[in-house]
Amino acid sequence: MEFIMIRLGVSGALGKMGARVLSLASQDKDFRVILALERLSHPQIGEKIAGAEVVCDREMIKDIDCLVDFTAPEAALINIEYCLKFKKAIVVGTTGFLQEQKDRIDAASKKIPIVLSPNMSIGVNLLFQLVRDTAVRLPSDYKINITEAHHSHKKDAPSGTAKFLAQIVKEERIEADVDIKSIREGEIVGDHEVVFDSPWDTIKLSHSAKTRDIFAKGALEAARFLVKKKSGIYCMEDVLKKGKNGD
Structure with missing residues (x-):
């Protein structure tokens, strides 16, 4: 061919x-x-x-x-x-x-x-899958927070990735309140962390981009x-x- x-x-x-x-x-x-x-x-x-x-x-x-x-x-x-x-x-x-x-x-x-x-990013799309699986498996006691950080020139906040992570959680846990914190400083390529927090333990899923x-x-x-x-x-x-x- x-x-x-x-x-x-x-x-x-x-x-x-x-x-x-x-x-x-x-x-x-x-x-x-x-x-x-x-x-x-x-x-x-x-x-x-x-x-x-x-x-x-x-x-x-x-x-x-x-x-x-x-x-x-x-x-x-x-x-x-x-x-x-x-x-x-x-x-x-x-x-x-x-x-x-x-x-x-x-x-x-x-x-x-x-x-x-x-x-x-392939890595971030893997994070999407991990967050979905975690949201399905954990009981409702867990509170969910998302933190995203990008360079100071990025115009939209929260990032599209952070919004999609919150959407994934909402699809699996309709009642969940998801807080998103946005950081804009320096030349950060892109960091995203999803925290599942309970009185007993904390689970953190994150991805940090080193290069565009x-x-x-x-x-x-x-x-x-x-x-x-x-x-x-x-x-x-x-x-x-x-x-x-x-x-």
Whole structure:
């Protein structure tokens, strides 16, 4: 069978995450970087990154197989509209969507394949599973608290990951009150801790990211997964199952 490289585009190309996705993709034989999207006002428009010129022209989405989005909710929704226009897959790593915006993404997924995840890290997605299992098994005496810490430039708080962790707990323990504490300081890549506390003991489940590359690698795995899929909305758990099964 002839090997065909995935033609990749990244929106938010010069942001902290987008730049890492482009860097790793340029070193990966499965990908050919075609598009580096940024806002019109960005001072580096016209420069080259990972072999692609930084542009603000969304019409160029027509030339790619999959777009990876690390922007902001409104920008991500515009990108999804263009992916709909050109029938292209999109990996959405952007967080902070309102419910109405999530509904629009869900509607788009009826026509194109979309991976939507609050966190692209394999380790964090394992944390999701561990928290769910723990919430199911422990009695109701346990109080649950979540602490998340990120760099001072992160705009949304709590993080999308922390909100999803709280959602997991609520799905298994409807009556549970989950407190979330957010910390924004320095250059913290991303720390999440879920504490199950009782009068008798304390259980702590945590994940600490050392580098943004773990999220970038996950986004590329999602792109590999998505270009072979029909329309639908997928999560990182779907991507990881594919990797485990090798199909």
